[in-house]
Amino acid sequence: MIAFREIVERFTELDAGELTRWVENRWIVPEAEDSEAAERWIFHEVDVARVELILDIRREFALDEETMSLVLGLLDQVYSLRRQMRRLCHALENQPPEIRDAIRRALPPGTQKPG
Amino acid sequence: MAAQTPYEVLGVKKDSSPDEIRKAYRKLAKQFHPDLNPGKPEAEARFKSISAAHDLLSDPEKRGRYDRGEIDESGVERPRYSYRPHAEGAQGWKYQPEGEIDPADLDDLFAMFGRGGPRGGPGGGFRSARGGEGFQMPGPDRQFALTIDFVTAATGGKQRLALSPEEWLDVTIPPGIEDGQVLRLKGKGGPGFGGGPAGDALIEVHVAPHPWFRREGDDIHMELPVSLAEAVLGARVPVATLTGPVTMTIPKGSDTGAQLRLRGKGIRRKRRGTETAGDQYVTLKVVIGDSGDEELAKFVEEWAKTHPSDPRRDLGQGTTQGAAAA
Numbered sequence: 338m339i340a341f342r343e344i345v346e347r348f349t350e351l352d353a354g355e356l357t358r359w360v361e362n363r364w365i366v367p368e369a370e371d372s373e374a375a376e377r378w379i380f381h382e383v384d385v386a387r388v389e390l391i392l393d394i395r396r397e398f399a400l401d402e403e404t405m406s407l408v409l410g411l412l413d414q415v416y417s418l419r420r421q422m423r424r425l426c427h428a429l430e431n432q433p434p435e436i437r438d439a440i441r442r443a444l445p446p447g448t449q450k451p452g
Numbered sequence: 453m454a455a456q457t458p459y460e461v462l463g464v465k466k467d468s469s470p471d472e473i474r475k476a477y478r479k480l481a482k483q484f485h486p487d488l489n490p491g492k493p494e495a496e497a498r499f500k501s502i503s504a505a506h507d508l509l510s511d512p513e514k515r516g517r518y519d520r521g522e523i524d525e526s527g528v529e530r531p532r533y534s535y536r537p538h539a540e541g542a543q544g545w546k547y548q549p550e551g552e553i554d555p556a557d558l559d560d561l562f563a564m565f566g567r568g569g570p571r572g573g574p575g576g577g578f579r580s581a582r583g584g585e586g587f588q589m590p591g592p593d594r595q596f597a598l599t600i601d602f603v604t605a606a607t608g609g610k611q612r613l614a615l616s617p618e619e620w621l622d623v624t625i626p627p628g629i630e631d632g633q634v635l636r637l638k639g640k641g642g643p644g645f646g647g648g649p650a651g652d653a654l655i656e657v658h659v660a661p662h663p664w665f666r667r668e669g670d671d672i673h674m675e676l677p678v679s680l681a682e683a684v685l686g687a688r689v690p691v692a693t694l695t696g697p698v699t700m701t702i703p704k705g706s707d708t709g710a711q712l713r714l715r716g717k718g719i720r721r722k723r724r725g726t727e728t729a730g731d732q733y734v735t736l737k738v739v740i741g742d743s744g745d746e747e748l749a750k751f752v753e754e755w756a757k758t759h760p761s762d763p764r765r766d767l768g769q770g771t772t773q774g775a776a777a778a
Contacts, residue, residue: 346457349466349519366546383538387547389521390535396520410549416539417548423540435654436592443589 339380341367347385350392362402364391364409458505458518458525466519470510477506559646591642591651598623598655602662605629606672606694606719613655615640623655628670628719631659664692670719670730677739678702680748693717693732700734708738 345353357375359365365387367378394400394408429437459466462476480502482488489495508527509515517523524530538544600611608627615621621640629635634656641651666673676691686704690697693714700712711733718730740748 348521349457349459352466381543383541383543383546386535386538392520412539413547413549416536416544420540420544420548432592433595435595439593 339382339385341375341378341380344380344385344388348388348392350396351388356388359388359391362406364405456501456525458508461501461505461525462509464509470512473506473509477502477510481506589645590648591644593651594641594653596653596655597658599658599660600625600629601660602665602667603694605631605657605659606665606667608721615653621653625657627721629657629659631657633657665694667719670721670728672718672730672732674732674734675737676734677737678706680738680740680743683707683736683738691732691734694719702736706736706738708736710736712736 341353341356345351345356353375356365360367360375360378365380365384367380367384369377369379372378391405391409395405400408429440432440459468462473462480464473464476468476481499484495484499484502486496486499489499504526507514508518508523508525514523514527518525518527521530539547594615596613596615598611598613604611604625606628608625608629610622611625613621613623621637623635623637625635634654637653637655639650640653643650664674672694674692676689678687678689681687682689682702683706684704686706687702688699689702691700691714694717698714698717700714702712712735714732714734716729717732720727720729722728
């Protein structure tokens with residue numbers, strides 16, 4: 338559990354007003370985010386990592402907020418797809434070899450990664 | 453709790469110029485210098501942290517790294533919070549528009565890839581064009597193993613197979629099925645996706661051995677013990693077959709190893725409309741067993757005197773008769 342103040346202190350590039358706005362934009366979703374008081378918000382490592390990601394992107398690409406929203410939306414979709422893909426792969430891995438072979442054969446040509 | 457930031461230690465703002473930082477440092481260093489505060493360990497500690505803060509903030513590269521969260525206030529490398537493991541970790545789902553899909557609801561997963569893209573959520577995002585073909589895929593085949601008894605394998609029949617704790621299937625066994633043969637039951641596998649057909653159940657059949665029957669193709673072989681009297685005098689004895697006992701005639705003077713045939717008592721099956729049937733071969737084995745008493749011994753002793761014979765006279769290379777009894 339990480340407090341609002343700890344995040345602001347950790348990242349000099351980030352001030353409290355900004356982090357508050359990010360939460361309002363739902364770029365960062367802490368626990369108890371419906372609470373008016375930022376001091377009540379509870380952040381986790383995933384949120385800190387995401388703050389760092391946003392800061393990195395902003396610094397590297399000088400993005401405005403609107404573009405940042407778009408980038409985050411796409412990133413989240415990619416991660417969502419990766420997550421579902423991984424779950425599917427995990428399920429396939431646990432199938433007997435015959436089923437895995439059948440699925441391999443059922444893959445349309447051109448969709449298999451070379452190598 | 454986080455330690456004081458170097459900016460806080462020096463009492464300067466985050467965007468202070470190097471000049472402001474130097475001034476703040478000099479002022480505090482004078483105030484807390486150990487030489488000016490003898491016997492005050494807290495002043496010495498304070499002086500150390502002031503020096504450390506100044507070391508960090510006076511070096512533009514270190515200050516930059518600190519500002520980006522790469523190092524902490526003591527200059528130690530912070531662990532990088534790479535986002536990917538978090539995004540894909542247990543907590544990452546909350547930023548993902550699809551959320552978690554119930555594994556029981558695979559349709560959702562395929563709908564996501566095939567039929568119209570994300571269902572939206574926080575952050576919105578693009579939707580893929582509608583009207584694409586739905587993703588269809590036949591269900592997976594399911595594998596089962598089924599052990600059946602010898603007679604059922606030979607004559608055919610039904611055998612119950614548990615597909616799951618709740619689901620039973622009466623599998624029809626064709627006559628003459630062999631050990632290791634696989635039966636494919638269409639549509640009894642896993643359900644299809646997106647309206648695709650269900651997979652098949654693949655049932656590998658194992659045939660349990662029988663205590664006295666043996667198979668060679670469609671013929672049944674067995675060894676039948678007969679008594680000395682039955683062998684010498686001939687007899688009619690009951691013999692088990694696949695379809696129940698029948699009476700068989702043992703000819704007078706039969707020997708161990710003699711093979712008798714019961715025509716049509718093997719495996720019956722229909723091949724392209726015509727029924728074929730194997731035979732049952734019965735190999736006799738003369739057993740003296742309980743009848744080998746003193747009386748018999750005496751009789752044979754007398755009898756042998758007038759009937760010399762050497763059953764081993766032909767025994768050059770083979771010992772097949774001895775092996776057959778095993």
